Amino acid sequence: MKPNQMQTIRRLEEEVDIGKVTLLEPVAAILFYDITLSTVMSSCVQQVLFSDDGLAILEGLNNDAPVGASLRFVSGASGVLLWRRSDNVCFALILGGRQNVSAGDRVECRLKGILQVVDDAEGPSTKREYEVARVPVGAALCGQVVDFLGCPHGSQYQLGMDAQLPLLNDQLDMKSREQINSASFTGIKAVDTLTPLGRGQAQLLVGPPGSGKSSLAVDAILGQHMHQQPGSACVSTIALLAHVSSQQEVVGMVEELSKAGAMRNTTVVSAAEGCGLGERYAALCSALSMGERVRDQGGHSFVVLDDISCMGAMWEMISRALASLGPTAMAIATPLNPDQPILPPDTDASEGDEQQGLVEYEGMLVSASAAQRRRFFSSLIQRSAQVHRRLGGGSMTLLAILPGQPAKGERQPAATAEDYPNLTPCQRDKLLAALAKRQPPVAETLPGCVNTEVVEEFMSIADGQLVLQAPTPDRLHTPDNSKQPEASQQQVGASQDDAAPAWQRLTGSNVDVSASVSRIGSRAYPPAMAMLAPSIRFDLAQAVDAQRFGTDRSETGLHHHHLQRAALLRAALAQPVRQPVxxxxxxxxxxxxxxxxxxxxxxxxxxxxxxxxxxxxxxxxxxxxxxxxxxxxxxxxxxxxxxxxxxxxxxxxxxxxxxxxxxxxxxxxxxxxxxxxxxxxxxxxxxxxxxxxxxxxxxxxxxxxxxxxxxxxx
Structure with a gap:
């Protein structure tokens, strides 16, 4: 060893009482030092650049620290390494004491040990092993309502500590996966018929507030429970529900699941009222880790994430924080990939390729910032998987709720009088009067919804999406005497009355057939459904085309026939709440x-x-x-x-x-x-x-x- 390496080893021996040397071969020796979690390594201490709402931007953290490494802040707060933007800029979750963390505070990676390797051929090298943030995933969590640490609310005692997995667990590689070829039955006719859910699939449930997303997800859990009753041919499924909204909603969901007897196979991971983005995201990841334990043991888990909008909010906050840091972030940013450009902090993804440059990601040329955001979103969505049979054949199915709407792509910006400068005063007055009567364009992002661009990004990552429409009076009108550019987004065959019929208030009646799709295809259907369901979806799709492009509006024409058929099918696919079929x-x-x-x-x-x-x-x-x-x-x-x-x-x-x-x-x-x-x-x-x-x-x-x-x- 070189003198400076020997000095380092001797200093560690003075700080740590445990040390041992194992001789493997005459030419090599490995020295392993176990370091307690309380040991502070000067090489691991760095500082906080930004902290807000459970998120932190860190400067100069060890470049070999993996995502998921456990962190400790000087204020006593704990955290976990979330994401690396570069070798020197990292993002972290603050999971406890977030109010006490501020810019300039010191932070350290918790080390588990140091591995010193001396080899005559390659020379000496030092490797650090970091403590990874883990969460309990034991069987004792079934039937419980806990936080992301496995503690029932109001208690500090952790359940399920007999088994633990990393909070930010890695995705399975392609060699460990298998093609999805079996159904995950939900008992919801609209879902099982129009967008079937396969075991190991990641499917989004998209819709504006008030469209019934959470209620439909609870019905899906009840359907899973009903489908695995004694005597059933299916394998038992463990359900995980991660809910990050109000505690009152959690209590109502638990009561309904308990009444149906489904809580004994269900774990609810709930984020505390008023918690930050970091703890909300940790609740989602903790539910996934619990589902992965069932999957790795050869079982089947069904995970509902309600909701994942915190990921979009986290990325937006990080982008604003980097912009506020200005030259500071640019000065310390070193790219992980030499070919990847470092973006200015205030650069937006829509400002053009000339300013950002393009990088290749998953076979696509995208902007560098878009690639980073997509990789971040994928780290959660793509944890669902169907495991290869040689590894047990388990599966984890994901149903992720996202408040928002997909891009419609049909509404054009409203015209103005300035668009026609050559009009006479009389013509201009007539044009202004006509524009005043025209309905203004609908905003792309409704209150309580995430940005449409984020919705489209998630949809492109997931294996399918079920899109719900808002229960508004506008959706209930389908005029037969005029074409409308957004007819595909309306309820085909719905009533013309102002008061909605009873069937339109049932579960599954507001599914947007044209925007909903399962990319697994017929493999996600049970064999009996695969023979019948595609024709039902085809009839509904024909009605959408007839509404958009049909010219024969008479009561005896095909247009009228398709609309009547679609209305009948929609009413037939609806069902009462909490009554899985x-x-x-x-x-x-x-x-x-x-x-x-x-x-x-x-x-x-x-x-x-x-x-x-x-x-x-x-x-x-x-x-x-x-x-x-x-x-x-x-x-x-x-x-x-x-x-x-x-x-x-x-x-x-x-x-x-x-x-x-x-x-x-x-x-x-x-x-x-x-x-x-x-x-x-x-x-x-x-x-x-x-x-x-x-x-x-x-x-x-x-x-x-x-x-x-x-x-x-x-």
Missing amino acids: PLEEQVAQLYALQKGFFDRGSPETIQEAIAEAVMHIRQDHPDALERIRRTQCLGPMAEAVLKAALVDVKMHHRQKMHGGEERCLLVHVEQARTGKIWICTGSGLELQMLSDEQTNRCRMDNVDGIEQKMQAGA
Whole structure:
């Protein structure tokens, strides 16, 4: 060793009583020193440049300290290294005592040990091992409401300390992942039909305040619980709910989950009232770490983050702070990548490539600031994964709530009289009068929503999004006599009345079909749903196109037909709050919609018709639903029973309309190598299946004289 290295080792030996030397080979020796958390290393002490709302910008922190390293401020506050902008500028979360941290304070990385390696070939080298901020993730947290440290509110005792994971855990690499090919069932018809959620998928739930995002997320947790009842074919799923809003909302959610029995498999991670951005973000990350523990053990976790707008607020605050630092930030900023330009602190992403330069990120050429922001957002969203089967095959599914609206891209800026300088005074007066009557453009960012650009950034990172519309009167109007540029964003087929129909106040009625998408595709559907759901979505998409581009506005034209069909489907996909629909019932309803059994109904009455049909099938033909629930498939026998039962329900309706008159209906269904004959009367139904090998006769109900009627029908 060189003299200065020996002096360093001897000084450490004086400060630390524990030291040992292990000889591995004659040419190399490794000296490892365990350093207690209270040991202060002079090389780790740096200073704070900016501190506000639980966020800090640090200068000159050790360049080998990893993201997630535990920090200690001189005031006694604790923190964690969040992000590196360069070798010298770092961002940190302040997780305790944030009011006592101010600019100029000293901060230190907590060291776990120093590794001194001496090799004749490569020479001496020193490596530092840092203490990483960890959170409890043990099984004792199930059924509890805790903060990000695993402590129940009002208590300092941490639960689940038998297992711990890093708060800012790394994403799985591609070799450890597997293709998503199974469904994460939610029990919400609009979600499971239009934007199915696959196990291991990251899906956004986007909508303005008041659109029902949090309520829908709670329904999804209840659906997960319902789908894993005893006897179910699915594997048990642990739900994690991270809520960073008011404590009153948390209490209400916990009561509803407890009433349904879902809390025993659910952990709620709640941020304290009035906490800073740092602790709110830590609550989200803590819920993800708990879900990763279940995933790594081969289980399946379902994580709801309500909401992730704090990430956009954090990045905006950091950008403003760097701008306020001015030349100070520029003087200490050294790029991690020599080819990456250092941006001026006040440079905005929209000021042009000439000022910022472009960098390659994930195969795209983007501005350097946009690449950094995207990488920061991805660090949270892409923690969801389907683990490869060789590593256990577990999964963590993410449903992230984001208050906002996607970009519409259709509204043009309002014209002004200055745009037409050659008008005569009379023409100018007429133009000003017309512009005064025109409705002003809707603001891109509504109160309580994050910036549209941030929404689009998150949507491009996630595996899909479910977009909800605000329950405003404007959304309930769909005029048939005029085209509107934003028709695709309106509720297709909705009522023209000022008072919204009852079905439009149900869960799932305000889904924006044109903006909602699941990028996993049909792999996220259960097998039975994959046969039925795409046609429903196609019909709704046709209605959107008819509203935007249709020219035939008559009541007999295709335009009117598509709108009526869309209104019927929307009403059928709606459901009451806190009433998840089982898979087998969803399959039965979609089958009835696809085959046209409810086509003569109206949106106002279809909920009642669906409830009656499901009740009849469950009472008289429970075996068919049980087969679908057990296998998650719609086989030929189950399909035949479903259709027979629906025909029977239809005949009961006809009896009511015709005073109980009994009529006989003969239906022929031809399939490959199989002929099916259905005989339906007002009092019963029988199905006869004929094949070359055998004749199976399935009696569906008690029918007087069914054999004679079959012979007469033949």
